[in-house]
Amino acid sequence: SKSSLTSAKRGELNTHPLVKRLFDIAETKLSNLVISADLTDTRSLLECARGPYIAVFKTHIDLVSDFSEDTVQGLKEISKEHNFLIFEDRKLVDIGHTVQKQYHGGSLRISEWAHIVNLSVLGGDGIVEALTQTIEDPGFTHRDERGFLILAEMTSRGNLATGSYTEKCVEMVRKCPRSMIGFVATQALGDVAPSDASSDEDFVIFTTGINMASKGDKLGQQYQTPAAAVRRGADFVIAGRGIYGAADPVEAAKAYQKDGWDAYRERTKS
Numbered sequence: 001s002k003s004s005l006t007s008a009k010r011g012e013l014n015t016h017p018l019v020k021r022l023f024d025i026a027e028t029k030l031s032n033l034v035i036s037a038d039l040t041d042t043r044s045l046l047e048c049a050r051g052p053y054i055a056v057f058k059t060h061i062d063l064v065s066d067f068s069e070d071t072v073q074g075l076k077e078i079s080k081e082h083n084f085l086i087f088e089d090r091k092l093v094d095i096g097h098t099v100q101k102q103y104h105g106g107s108l109r110i111s112e113w114a115h116i117v118n119l120s121v122l123g124g125d126g127i128v129e130a131l132t133q134t135i136e137d138p139g140f141t142h143r144d145e146r147g148f149l150i151l152a153e154m155t156s157r158g159n160l161a162t163g164s165y166t167e168k169c170v171e172m173v174r175k176c177p178r179s180m181i182g183f184v185a186t187q188a189l190g191d192v193a194p195s196d197a198s199s200d201e202d203f204v205i206f207t208t209g210i211n212m213a214s215k216g217d218k219l220g221q222q223y224q225t226p227a228a229a230v231r232r233g234a235d236f237v238i239a240g241r242g243i244y245g246a247a248d249p250v251e252a253a254k255a256y257q258k259d260g261w262d263a264y265r266e267r268t269k270s
């Protein structure tokens, strides 16, 4: 695992252009914060994306009731202006043939604007093969700017993504490092020895279920703080309601950024 290395070092060692860019953004903005913008109209969504505190902006684009060309153009422009990547939390899960059409084209045109998309491997590795093929097609022009995260663990009470299922997810990422850049998980995964920085592998860990003011919600969500998640191996921490639902979302974003980044610095100091 590379989890003991700074984002600067990981960006330098990694050969994947998107992962390099991800760590470069973290280092430049001193942030490993991902905001989960589970908002339901284009205006609120774009408004939420402005500001200096995030490295990645996570969308659930199917929640946006007025989704249109303006949503797509707005997201693209703000991501350039404010230097962050866009992560569509689509949780693709179907057979390979279907997910290709859900990812590329369709009504949401996810491949056109989302740098990162997550998926579940409940149906086996056909989905991994299908999405890898899609971005490696010579006609697809964004190849170096696209990557996928396998949802290897979940934060909701009673979830089934544990044990041998999680281990299978690690095997699948290992087989396709050019397209599968890491995991949504609650801990460092794939480590033989957690501090072994000598292997070429570098899985990026995104951890969700992050909130500084609450332990969970009434529908099974379970929370920990940014710092606690980083200590368990998160490289990036994903927070939604804890930020956009706060009385002062800008102050909240700042506090989450600081908590996550301080813990990351602490973990990676030599």
Ligand code: 6AU
Pocket: 036, 038, 060, 089, 091, 118, 151, 153, 154, 155, 156, 184, 208, 209, 210, 211, 221, 238, 239, 240, 241, 242
């Ligand atoms: O901070 P919250 O609880 O308001 O939002 C958490 C966000 C939501 C979930 O759909 C998502 O994180 N999520 C995921 C992801 C990112 O894949 C996995 C999971 O296990 N738990 C979880 O909450 O947008």
